[in-house]
Amino acid sequence: MQNKISYSSVMNIVDHETFGSNERRTVRNSGIFLLDSSKKTNQLFFMGKCGGEVRIELTINFQQNTNGTLSIKESAKLYEGASTNSRDLDGKASKNTLVGINENKTISFRVRNTDEGGDYADITLQVSNVVIDETDCKNSIKAKAQTLGSGFTGSATSNINSPTSVRGGKRVTFQKCDIYCSPQTGPHEIHGAIRQKYNSVGGPNNDLVIPATDETTTPDGRGKFNHFTGNGSIYWHPTTGPKLVRGGIRHTWAKTGWERGTFGYPTSDEIRIDPSKAEWFSDFQNGVIYWAKNKSIKPHTASLSGAKVRKMFEKIFKEKAKDQKDLNVESVRISTVSDTGYDFTRSKNRKVTFKISGNYESGIFFIPNPSYTITLRIAFESDKNPDGKVACTLKARLDHWHIHTSGVGHDKLLKGLKKAVLEGFNKPFELGDVPKNTGFLSFKVMKNGGIKLYFKGDVLGSFAALVAQKKLDKM
Incomplete structure (x- = not known):
C-alpha cells in the first residue's frame, strides 16, 4: 500500500509590535510525497519571519497507518527575535489530526506569543491522502x-x-x-x-x-x-565512480561495516576470475574481497610500507639527480597521499606526493648555499587491470611537479633542477612484471603511501605473493 500525500501549508504571521508594511507576512509551502512499506513516515520543517521580532518554526510529522489512514502531528513554536540564533521561545502550539483514505482535509490552528505582546501566526494545512494499491x-x-x-x-x-x-x-x-x-x-x-x-x-x-x-x-x-x-x-563515490557489488562479497563487505568499514568503497565491479568456477573478487579502496568455494578467502599479499616506499623513492631520486654533483639532499618525505581516482570501470590508484629538500654547494664559503624544495607527485599504476589471469607491468610515473629555490645564485640551481627532473622522470620507471595466470588481483597504494599487491588465496597465489615480496624487498 502507498499513500500519495499532497499538501499545502500556509503561515499567516503577525508581528503586533511592528507598524507598516512589515507587520504581516504569509509563508507558503507545498509538495507531494509517497509513504509506503519502505518509508512509513515523513517530516517537514518550515520557517517564517515577520518584522524584526517574530520567527515561527513549524514541524509536520506524517505517519502511514496500516489501514491506509494518515496521522499528522503539527508543532509550531513562536520565537522573539527573527534571527535563527535566537532561542527566546515565547509561545508554542500543536495539532493532531487523522486523515482518512482518499480524503481531503483542511487543518487550522494558531500559535500565540503567550509571554508578552500580541504576536501570533495562523497556520493552515490542506492535505490530500490518496491510497494506491x-x-x-x-x-x-x-x-x-x-x-x-x-x-x-x-x-x-x-x-x-x-x-x-x-x-x-x-x-x-x-x-x-x-x-x-x-x-x-x-x-x-x-x-x-x-x-x-x-x-x-x-x-x-x-x-x-x-x-x-x-x-x-x-x-x-x-x-x-x-x-x-x-x-x-x-x-x-566522487573518487571511485559507480561500482557493482553483489552476492557473498557484498555480504562479507556488509559485515565489516559497508563503506565505513576497513575496506572503504568498492573500486571495481565484481570480477569473475574463471568462468568455469564460482571464483570472484571485488577491489576496494583499502583491500580485496576474494570469493571461492562458496566462502570468502583471505587473499595473499606482498607489500612495502610507506617508510620503505619513501626510502625507495629517495634512492630513485638520487640516481636521477646524480649529474648534479654538488646537490645535497637533506630530506625526502611523503607529504600527502591522495584519495582514489574516479573511473567508470576501475578506480585509479591513490597518488603519493614526495617533498625533497636540501641545498647546493655554491663554492663561496662566506655566502649561504642556495636551498631548494621539490614537490613530486607520483602515480603508481598497472598497465592492465589485474583480473587473476592477465600479465601486468607495474609502473610509477611523474604526475605533477613543482620546484622552489631561494638564496644567492638560486636561478642557476633552479635551471639545473628543472633539467634533472624533466629528463630524469620523462618516462615511467618500471617496478616489476607480474606473469600471467599467477592469480594477481590488485595493485594498490595504501593510505600511508605504502604499496600492496593482492593474489588469490590459494596455493598458486601464495607462491606468487612470496616471489613478489622478495622482489619488493630488493627495491
Whole structure:
C-alpha cells in the first residue's frame, strides 16, 4: 500500500509590535510525497519571519497507518527575535489530526506569543491522502514521477500509461532517470552514474534485477547507492565512480561495516576470475574481497610500507639527480597521499606526493648555499587491470611537479633542477612484471603511501605473493 500525500501549508504571521508594511507576512509551502512499506513516515520543517521580532518554526510529522489512514502531528513554536540564533521561545502550539483514505482535509490552528505582546501566526494545512494499491505499478510509477517532479525526471521517453514489462517488474524511462516497480518493491528511481552503470551491465537482465531502493546517500554523507532485488548494489563515490557489488562479497563487505568499514568503497565491479568456477573478487579502496568455494578467502599479499616506499623513492631520486654533483639532499618525505581516482570501470590508484629538500654547494664559503624544495607527485599504476589471469607491468610515473629555490645564485640551481627532473622522470620507471595466470588481483597504494599487491588465496597465489615480496624487498 502507498499513500500519495499532497499538501499545502500556509503561515499567516503577525508581528503586533511592528507598524507598516512589515507587520504581516504569509509563508507558503507545498509538495507531494509517497509513504509506503519502505518509508512509513515523513517530516517537514518550515520557517517564517515577520518584522524584526517574530520567527515561527513549524514541524509536520506524517505517519502511514496500516489501514491506509494518515496521522499528522503539527508543532509550531513562536520565537522573539527573527534571527535563527535566537532561542527566546515565547509561545508554542500543536495539532493532531487523522486523515482518512482518499480524503481531503483542511487543518487550522494558531500559535500565540503567550509571554508578552500580541504576536501570533495562523497556520493552515490542506492535505490530500490518496491510497494506491502497490500492485498497480502504472499508478505507482505515475505517482512517483509526480512526487519527484519534472525537473528531476525530465520528460517520459516510454509510455507512462503502459509501463514496459521487464525482468522482475515494470519500467518507465525518462530523460534523466528510470522508474521501476514491482508489487513487492513499489516504485523506485535510478539516475545519474548509477543508472549508467546499471544499464551498462544489462539493466534488469543482469543478476541485479530491479532497484529495491531509490538512490540514497550513504551514512558517511559522501557516497550514493541503490540496492537491487537480486542481492546486489551499485555504490558511487566522487573518487571511485559507480561500482557493482553483489552476492557473498557484498555480504562479507556488509559485515565489516559497508563503506565505513576497513575496506572503504568498492573500486571495481565484481570480477569473475574463471568462468568455469564460482571464483570472484571485488577491489576496494583499502583491500580485496576474494570469493571461492562458496566462502570468502583471505587473499595473499606482498607489500612495502610507506617508510620503505619513501626510502625507495629517495634512492630513485638520487640516481636521477646524480649529474648534479654538488646537490645535497637533506630530506625526502611523503607529504600527502591522495584519495582514489574516479573511473567508470576501475578506480585509479591513490597518488603519493614526495617533498625533497636540501641545498647546493655554491663554492663561496662566506655566502649561504642556495636551498631548494621539490614537490613530486607520483602515480603508481598497472598497465592492465589485474583480473587473476592477465600479465601486468607495474609502473610509477611523474604526475605533477613543482620546484622552489631561494638564496644567492638560486636561478642557476633552479635551471639545473628543472633539467634533472624533466629528463630524469620523462618516462615511467618500471617496478616489476607480474606473469600471467599467477592469480594477481590488485595493485594498490595504501593510505600511508605504502604499496600492496593482492593474489588469490590459494596455493598458486601464495607462491606468487612470496616471489613478489622478495622482489619488493630488493627495491
